[in-house]
Amino acid sequence: MDGEYVDALVDTAPDGIDFDDLHVDRDPDGYAFRTPAATHTGIDEETLREVAADSPYVRNWYFWHAVAPQKDDHWAFLRWLEGADERGVTERYDALSDGVAATWGQLHLRVELTGGERRYHVRHVADADTDSEDLAKHDEPLDARDLAKHDDDGQYRPLKTAPSLRTGWAFPDLTAAELVATVDAFYPATIANWHREREGDLDVSHWRDTVSRQTGIYGVVDTWDRGDGHEHVDWVAEACCDDSQCLKRREWQYDDETDLDVDGGSGTFPCREPCSLVIAAARKWTKLEGEATRTYEFELTPSEKEQLEAVIDAVADGEADDIREADIYEGANRYRVRYLRAKLFDEDGNLAGVETDD
Amino acid sequence: MDQALVIAAHGSHLNAESSTPTYDHADTIRATGAFAEVRESFWKEEPSFREVLRTVDAEEVYLVPLFISEGYFTEQVIPREFRLDDWDPELWDSDGTSATTATLTAGDTGQTVHYCGPVGTHDTMSDVIVQRAQSVTGDSDVGEGFGLAVVGHGTERNENSAKAIQYHADRIRDRDRFDEVQSLFMDEEPEVDDVTEHFESDDIVVVPLFIADGFHTQEDIPEDMGLTDDYRTGYDVPTTVDGHDIWYAGAVGTEPLMADVVLERAADAGADVSAAIEQVREETGGVRPATGD
Ligand code: SF4
Numbered sequence: 001m002d003g004e005y006v007d008a009l010v011d012t013a014p015d016g017i018d019f020d021d022l023h024v025d026r027d028p029d030g031y032a033f034r035t036p037a038a039t040h041t042g043i044d045e046e047t048l049r050e051v052a053a054d055s056p057y058v059r060n061w062y063f064w065h066a067v068a069p070q071k072d073d074h075w076a077f078l079r080w081l082e083g084a085d086e087r088g089v090t091e092r093y094d095a096l097s098d099g100v101a102a103t104w105g106q107l108h109l110r111v112e113l114t115g116g117e118r119r120y121h122v123r124h125v126a127d128a129d130t131d132s133e134d135l136a137k138h139d140e141p142l143d144a145r146d147l148a149k150h151d152d153d154g155q156y157r158p159l160k161t162a163p164s165l166r167t168g169w170a171f172p173d174l175t176a177a178e179l180v181a182t183v184d185a186f187y188p189a190t191i192a193n194w195h196r197e198r199e200g201d202l203d204v205s206h207w208r209d210t211v212s213r214q215t216g217i218y219g220v221v222d223t224w225d226r227g228d229g230h231e232h233v234d235w236v237a238e239a240c241c242d243d244s245q246c247l248k249r250r251e252w253q254y255d256d257e258t259d260l261d262v263d264g265g266s267g268t269f270p271c272r273e274p275c276s277l278v279i280a281a282a283r284k285w286t287k288l289e290g291e292a293t294r295t296y297e298f299e300l301t302p303s304e305k306e307q308l309e310a311v312i313d314a315v316a317d318g319e320a321d322d323i324r325e326a327d328i329y330e331g332a333n334r335y336r337v338r339y340l341r342a343k344l345f346d347e348d349g350n351l352a353g354v355e356t357d358d
Numbered sequence: 359m360d361q362a363l364v365i366a367a368h369g370s371h372l373n374a375e376s377s378t379p380t381y382d383h384a385d386t387i388r389a390t391g392a393f394a395e396v397r398e399s400f401w402k403e404e405p406s407f408r409e410v411l412r413t414v415d416a417e418e419v420y421l422v423p424l425f426i427s428e429g430y431f432t433e434q435v436i437p438r439e440f441r442l443d444d445w446d447p448e449l450w451d452s453d454g455t456s457a458t459t460a461t462l463t464a465g466d467t468g469q470t471v472h473y474c475g476p477v478g479t480h481d482t483m484s485d486v487i488v489q490r491a492q493s494v495t496g497d498s499d500v501g502e503g504f505g506l507a508v509v510g511h512g513t514e515r516n517e518n519s520a521k522a523i524q525y526h527a528d529r530i531r532d533r534d535r536f537d538e539v540q541s542l543f544m545d546e547e548p549e550v551d552d553v554t555e556h557f558e559s560d561d562i563v564v565v566p567l568f569i570a571d572g573f574h575t576q577e578d579i580p581e582d583m584g585l586t587d588d589y590r591t592g593y594d595v596p597t598t599v600d601g602h603d604i605w606y607a608g609a610v611g612t613e614p615l616m617a618d619v620v621l622e623r624a625a626d627a628g629a630d631v632s633a634a635i636e637q638v639r640e641e642t643g644g645v646r647p648a649t650g651d
Contacts, residue, residue, distance in 0.1 A: 071415040145381060149374055156374040160404045184413060188405035192412040203466060215434060272409075276402050277371060 005062035006052045010045060019064065020089050022057040024048075037090065056093040059116055067118075067176060073195030074180045082111050082118075101128075104268060105187050105247045106165040109179070120179035123170040135170040141178050143171075144185035159277050160187055161247045161267075190248070190269040197251075197270050205273035207233050208255040211282070218279055224286040230254040231261075232289065238262045240278050241271065244317070298352040300344075307331035307340060360394035361629055362416035363387060365620060366407060366436050367424040367569065369400030376570045377403055379611045380424055386617035386642070392634035393420075401431070407439035411467045419464075419471045420624040424611070426478030426567050428457050429516035441465035442473055454518040455479040455525040459627035472627035477619040478522050478567065480626075484529040489615045489644060491536075491563040494595060494607040498643075501535035505559035509550050509566040509579060512543035520546070523567055536563075544578065551582045554600040561596070561603045569611035580606060614642035 009017070009024065013031055017024040023034040029042040035057040040047065052058045068078050079085065082092060082100050092100075099112040108128045110121040127135060138147075151157055151164040171182055184191060196202040205213075207230075211221045224232060237260050241250040248271035250264035264271075274282070300308070310331025314320040323330045330336065346353040365384055370376035380398045388396040399410035411419065421440065423432050428450070437445035442462040449460035457475025464471050477483060491506055492498050508530070510523035523541040531539035537559045542550040553562060564583065566575045577589040585593035585606055596603035610616075621635045638644070 069415075073412075142381075142385070156372070158371040158403065189409035189413050192409070196412070213438065215438075216430060275404075276406065280371060280402075 003053065003059075005059050005066075006049050008062055008066060009052050009058050010048060013048070017061060019061050020057065020084070022055075022061050022089075036088065057089050060089050060093070063118060063176075069177045069180055073192050074177075076195050076198065077180065077183075077191045078111075078176055081109055104183060105161060105190070106163060107183060107186060109183070111179075118176060120174040120176065121170065121172050122174065122179065122182050124165060124167040126167050127170070132170060132172060135168060138169060138171050139173065141171070141174070141181035141185055144182050148186050159246060159275070161190070161271075162245065163243070163247050187247075187269070193272055194269040202251065202270055202272055204251050204253075204270075206252045206255045207260075207274060210252070210274045210279070214279060218283055221279060221282045221286050224282065224289065230258060232285070234261045236274075236278060236282055236285070237264075240281060241265065243267065246271070296354050298354060300352075304340065304344070307336065311337060360416040360418070362395040362397065362414045362419045363393040363620070363624055363629075364397045364399055364410055364414060364419055364421045365424050366399050366421060366440075367401075368431070369403035370570075370572065371402050373570075373572045376572055379570050379609070379616065382612075382614070383424070383617040383620055386614065386638055387621060387634065390631075390634035390637050392621070392629070392631040401435065401439075407436060408441075411440065411464050411469055411471075414467075414469070417469055419469050420474060420627055420629050421471050422474045422620050422623045423476040424569055424616075424620070425476040426510070426569060426611075427516055427519040427522040428452055428454055428476060428479055429518040432457070432476050437462075437473065440471065440473075442471055445473070450475060452479075454521040459623075461627075472624075472629070474623040474627045477616065477623060478569075479518075479525065480619050480622055481529070482619050482622045483567075483610075484526045485644060486613050486615045486619060487526055487565050487567070487610055488530060488535065489642075490565045490607045490610045490613045491605075492643075493613060494563060494565075494605050500563065502537065503559060503561060504536050505538040505540065505557035505562040506530060506536040507540050507542050507550070507553055507556070507562055507564045509542045509544070509564060510568075511574070512546040526567070544574065544582070549582075550579055551584075553583050553604065554602045557602065559602070561605065563605040563607060565607045565610050568609040571609045571612060575609045615639070615644040617642060618644050 013024045014026045021036050025032045031043050031045065031048045033040045033043065033048060033051055035055060038051065040051055068075055081102050082096060084092065087095060093113065096111060096113040096118065099110050101108060101110045103125055106125050108123050108125045111118050112121070123135060147166060147169055148160055149157060150166060152166045157164055174182060180191065193202060208225065211225065214221055233254050237250060240246065243265040247267045248269060249267035251270045252273050253259045314323065314332030320332050323333050325334065327333050328336055344352050350356070365380055367377065367380040377400065384396050384398050387393065394416055395414055397405065397410055397414055399405050399407055401407060405413055423436055425431050433447045441464050443465045444462055445460065450457040452475065457479055459472050459474045462471050462473055487508060491500050508523050508527045511519050513520045520543060527539050527541040530536065538557055540548065540556045542548050542553060542556065544550055548556055553564060566579055568575050580586050580589050580593055583604060584599045585597045585604060596605045618635060618638045621631050621638060625631050625635060
């Protein structure tokens with residue numbers, strides 16, 4: 001049975017085809033058709049049509065040239081998804097008929113051959129094994145904008161790559177172009193930057209470049225850098241860019257020559273410059289860190305000191321809400337903290353009655 | 359050659375609804391098919407101003423700022439973040455409300471970018487304000503017996519911000535549709551707090567010239583005008599204050615006809631979108647004033 005892909009092959013053959021182990025030419029003797037599975041030379045158009053109709057190599061060639069989006073990064077992303085660089089066409093088509101999966105941030109992506117065509121599927125990684133019936137179905141890529149807006153607790157997510165993507169939804173049947181649009185709506189520009197990095201031309205803008213570019217209310221962040229030290233930027237990166245907070249792999253450093261001392265993380269896609277959230281937080285820290293330290297004197301029991309540390313850890317790790325009501329063994333348990341406040345704060349909220357301005 | 363539209367808006371780290379009008383207007387325009395691609399981009403959200411162009415396939419991009427006034431964002435932040443290297447505010451040749459368009463090359467992607475003036479100072483924005491008054495009163499002929507207050511921030515951070523408010527108030531006043539038209543401000547005289555002192559009419563429509571609803575339009579202005587003591591308890595439309603009925607419209611930027619202004623900006627920059635403009639006006643209830651202006 002002829003398909004569009006056979007017509008396209010016949011039309012293109014005079015220009016020569018050399019793609020994913022498919023070689024097709026036309027010379028005065030007729031057509032030549034070569035794949036690792038078969039070689040035909042000097043054949044007429046009818047024979048070419050016959051051999052092409054059954055060949056996964058032809059359908060594969062057609063998909064990558066007439067169906068898949070042609071924008072370089074989208075094309076490369078779709079090839080990466082099905083492991084095109086590691087698997088030849090027959091092996092790949094075998095794998096695709098069972099489905100091939102990959103992870104992108106918190107997205108579980110899957111491509112599968114249905115009736116010879118690639119169809120794509122997206123859901124949350126945590127839902128990888130969830131029964132499809134239990135997931136809300138979407139077929140419009142831009143629905144991802146709404147899904148990405150709030151986490152499972154209904155909190156607004158200002159950072160799209162925070163590891164807090166909500167669960168419970170699926171895009172069960174997308175075309176290649178729709179898949180790319182969906183991924184780009186969940187994680188804008190991650191495909192473009194991942195591709196630039198693979199091609200060796202990711203334009204990283206380091207901390208120094210980025211803060212010196214700021215104007216208006218953010219111009220002040222530039223003044224936070226004094227002398228040679230970059231410890232404060234290490235702390236920023238540890239606070240905001242850690243894998244527990246953001247799925248991008250931080251590639252920006254202090255400057256061209258000075259790497260930060262904290263790890264950039266293990267994300268699949270890179271972060272090429274401090275984002276607007278980091279700059280907004282840095283503005284606050286620039287102001288706070290302008291203060292000089294003072295010596296305060298508090299009396300705490302050893303357990304109280306440890307409890308303060310536990311409270312800070314629980315808030316910093318986002319675990320405060322998970323501590324059970326009656327779990328009084330946890331320092332950050334609400335009753336424990338309320339007891340500490342009742343004991344140590346005066347009526348003005350001063351710790352151990354020591355005024356901040358003393 | 360394919361043409362793309364990129365809308366540049368402020369967005370928010372705190373308010374989930376800040377991006378909603380941007381998405382809505384982009385969706386309206388996308389549905390017309392006038393552009394091969396329509397992308398939203400944000401100062402505070404993603405895709406960021408810095409990175410949106412690399413997600414666009416087209417070589418030719420119409421960039422329209424979804425901002426109210428000309429000034430800091432349109433003249434400094436957007437051109438810098440989009441890497442429009444040869445930008446100079448002189449290219450718009452604007453008196454503060456008359457920005458046009460400038461054609462530039464994006465430094466990181468090489469795309470041709472037609473950088474348009476913001477929606478807020480385009481003439482058709484006057485139509486959107488009137489349309490907003492129609493929407494909030496439910497009366498397509500609203501005007502007679504009504505005063506209209508156009509409300510803005512004031513000059514605190516940008517002298518052009520008051521100019522844009524006054525510009526549209528003047529234009530609407532000249533149409534003689536409303537009995538009275540006044541511009542009012544949040545942080546300077548004449549203040550929105552005293553709205554009833556500035557109008558004789560029993561009915562006053564109040565339209566804030568803001569892109570998205572948020573702190574200012576949902577909390578400050580309703581409380582300042584005395585519609586409610588506590589925004590969380592809400593208020594009626596209209597609410598009677600000092601013997602006047604106040605019809606508070608909320609941010610003008612949420613009016614569906616805003617999509618038309620985005621298209622007008624692109625059209626002024628040379629985009630071939632006349633059919634889309636007709637379609638969007640039809641869908642969003644926008645009809646040009648018979649007198650034209
Ligand atoms: S700057 Fe840090 S928090 Fe922001 S996107 Fe990059 S890695 Fe994530």
